Amino acid sequence: MPSYRAPVEDTLFILNDVLGFHHHDNLPGFSDASPDVVEAVLSEGAKLADTVLAPLNAIGDKEGCKRLHDGSVTTPKGFKAGYDAFAQGGWMGLSVPEEYGGQGLPHTLNSAIQEFVSGANLALGMYPGLTQGAMAALLVHGSEEQKQAYLPKMVEGAWTGTMNLTEPHCGTDLGLLKTKAVPNGDGSYSLTGTKIFISAGEHDMAENIIHLVIARIEGAPAGTKGISLFVVPKFLINEDGSLGTRNGVSCGSIEHKMGIHGNSTCVMNYDGAKGWLVGQENRGLNAMFVMMNEARLAVGIQGLGQSEVAYQNAVAYAKDRLQGRSLTGAKAPDKAADPIIVHPDVRRTLMTIRAFNEAGRALMLWTALKADIGHRSPDAAERQAAEDHMGLMTPVVKGVLTDKGFDNAVAAQQMFGGHGYIEEWGMSQFVRDARIAMIYEGANGIQAMDLIGRKLPKDGGRAMMTFLGEVQTFIKDHDEDEAMKPFTGPLQAGLNDLQAATMWFMQNAFSKPDNAGAGATDYMHLFGLVAMGYMWGRIAKAAIARKAEDAGAAERMDVKLVTGRFYMERMLPETATRLTRIKAGAETTMALAVEAF
Template sequence: MPIYNAPTRDQKFVMHEMLNAVQLSEYERFADVDTDLIDAVLEESAKFSTEVLTPLNVVGDHEGCVRHPDGSVTTPTGFKDAFKTMAENGWTALGHDPEYGGQGLPGILSIAAGEMQSAANMAFAMYPGLTNGAIKAISIGGSAEQKAAYLPKMVSCEWTGTMNLTEPHCGTDLGLLKTKAVPNSDGSYKISGQKIFISAGEHDMSDNIIHLVLARIEGAPEGVKGISLFIVPKFKLDADGNAGERNAVSCGSIEEKMGIHGNSTCVMNYDEAEGYMIGEENKGLRVMFVMMNRARVDVGMQGLAQSEVAYQNAAAYAKDRLQGRSLTGPKNEDGPADPIIVHPDVRRMLMETKAFNEGARALIYWATLLEDLENVHPDEKFREKCDDYLGLLTPVIKGYLTDKAMQTTIDCQQIFGGHGYIEEWGMSQFVRDTRIALIYEGANGIQALDLVGRKLARKGGRALMTLNAEIDAFLAENGDNDKLPDFMTGLKTAKGKLTEATMWLMQNGMTNPNNAGAGSVDYMHMMGLSTLAYMWAMMGVTAQKAIDNGSNEDFYANKIITGRYFMLRMLPMMDAHLAKIKTGAEPVMALDAAAF
């Protein structure tokens, strides 16, 4: 059975030493957050993830979810008990508002716990993960009455939540949706239509499921300007606010999927189901996109999580599997062969994955800390900067990190050779589960277009200019560090290449929008590489300071070795992406459509 050990040492390094997350305790909302509390949450989350969720990962993959003739759905063996344990121990309430039963802890702790849960069992972790997104949407757009009615039981996960956007004919282009909402005399609406790909749409682990459904009120404008958002509970609430009469919403089928078999991905049918509008009429996308942007960061985290667990299993296998001899002479002289970790190409795949994982973790945690600070910092300009950065980074975290995680999980499977292709080793599941992360919550090509077409130009390009200025200040302070020359040179070079790509797109994207479209994914990868270079430069400086202060812990020396690999072996991909961007749209668009 595959293994998973939560990477708490690296999580603590990023939180305490690199980011100084305890700075949040300076603000009233997080006054009780100290190093001991952070460490306790990490350690207990690690226990729950490794001891409870990891053993169920293979179970969920093999059994999947079962839909019964009455439309009810049973989750895999052990999921229901694990979900009850998760809720009772407060893991679903970590970052939520104490007014509704949450623990009020920073988002950076929630994302760290989420990383562990997703690495241990991605399909399972999606149930509370989607609920968190629905909670945020209701918190942002719901009325006081809606918040009071739904949030306490969703925070406790007595009730779970979903998001319903996609229809059989309508995915990315939500303006095409056909689900309709007809007003009732009491202010509610009759919701009718079909939604597909609805994760956690029906299951047996909670007393109610609160569906957030996009629909169009009769007579509303066509396209995205006429979309409203509705709460449609599985069970209507009775006079006491408890789950009462069954609503006219049902699971028509469970999708047969490549991966995440333990999550019930449903076709949901709404047959004049009773729904209640969230926010303003025809402005439902505003609220839904709040939920989706949060979900996109979580999907980036899922990519990291699968890459991490795949790496751990591949590293253990590479140390144990004996095949061939080292090119420089036997290393296991008393054995019939050397462990495959002696081979440079196996090392390459392991180093590529390790360097990606640690850089991605730093980037996700940094972004989440910025969101925490945006919520509590008194300075308006600083909050503005946090919002700018989050807008810029969200498509990169979702798009680049999952693209790269797909490659690293495949590399880790490759290390197993033929055994990686056999289900009993578990590597196939990591690859299959990771694959969805490139697709849902906005396919990665859409993330790239969002980055190039909207986020770069937002507020006159202020976000990237501010980030570049921050990197310049970092280099001015640390650029002459003679112990980290590869880090500083790499970061400076990456910033220059990204600037060159940005200028090219600005100059050529306006004259021909296809130039921007053709180069958007390459640009997203350049942005991803550049931001990881910044993360690695900060981690390198932090690790070197610990060494200079007398620490002889191998962790710090290994951190610098891993970061140097990133700078020397991964960052040069910037040149390839830049070269492709500069070819423009012509090679991409030249072939007539009929010739494909």
């Protein structure tokens, strides 16, 4: 049976030593998040993840969800109790404003807890995760009446939330959607249509489900300019807040999936379901993108969570499994063979995953902190800079952390040899569960195109220039420090490759757009390599400082410094390969006629 232990110690180090979390105490909510409170929150969240959610993970994978004849859905054994423990612990509203029943703490802490939950039980964690995304959209675009009607119950966990975008003929290109909304004359609308791939669309863990649905009001413009967003509850709500009659929305079927079996992925039928407009008419995508961006960052965290849990189990197996002898002589002469962790290729695999996990966690938390600054800072310039960062990094966090999270789950499975292919060891679940994160909330090829086509040129490239400038300044500030040279030298080489790739696109993509399309994924990963290299530079700086002031932490900090050097020596140089691919352009990619495939 696989195990999981939430990385509390590393998360605290990143927040406190690397990111200076408590330097932001002037922002609303941060003053309540003292070091003691942060440690307590993370420790309690870890306890929930480790002891309640993780033991249900394999059960959820084996049992899955079941749709009954009346259209209701039952979740796997123990899932409702696990969800109740999450809700009753107050985790749903950790960063929701207090006026709606939340705790008003920084979103950064919620992101850390999301990693713990995703690593422990991805399928179960999606139920509250989608609810938090729906709440985010209502907080920004909902009317005060809608916020008061829905948010307190969602924060309480009595109601959950979903997002309904995809239709059978309409995935990435939402302008093709057919779900229609007809005004009822009383401020409500009747929605009719079918949505597919709706995570947590129907289940038995909450008394009501609040669906956020995009649809086209009759007579609206074609394409994305005519899309509106509606809130559609499973049960209508009476004026006194109690639940009324069942709405015209139902689960038509449950998708049979490769992974995340414990989450009910539904086909949802809307048959004249009553809904209410959220935000402005025909501006639904603006409102939905609040939820989608929240979800894309959360999905990046899912990739990181699966990488972490797969790593933990691979390490445990590698320390225990006896096979062969070390190339430099027996390391366990009292045993028939050495544990496989003595072998360089096993260590290469494990170090690769570990180096990614620590840098990916730092990148995720850095981006979450920027989200807090963007929402809470009283300084307009600071808010703008934070929002620039969020826009630029969202496709990188989503695309890179999920691509590599899946790769790492496969690599961790490889450590088990044939046992990794056997279900009872549990490694295949991590591979199967991690796979969806590369697809939903915008497939990763779309994330790469979004980065190249929209995020890079936005506002004259302001966000990108700020990032490049920040990394260059970091290198310059520490280039004379001998202890930092193993980090600044490789980081400079990676940064040079990123700058060269960016310039190449500027010179070659406008006249031939296929060049951008052919190189987009390589560029996204090149960017991710440099961003995580920058994180390793900051981690190294913090580790050196911690060693100097705390002798008791020296051994742990040395482990970080060695891991960081491995990243710089063995992983960051991949930027050169990515740059070469980008510069090859689109000629051979697009040369074959369709018939030749």
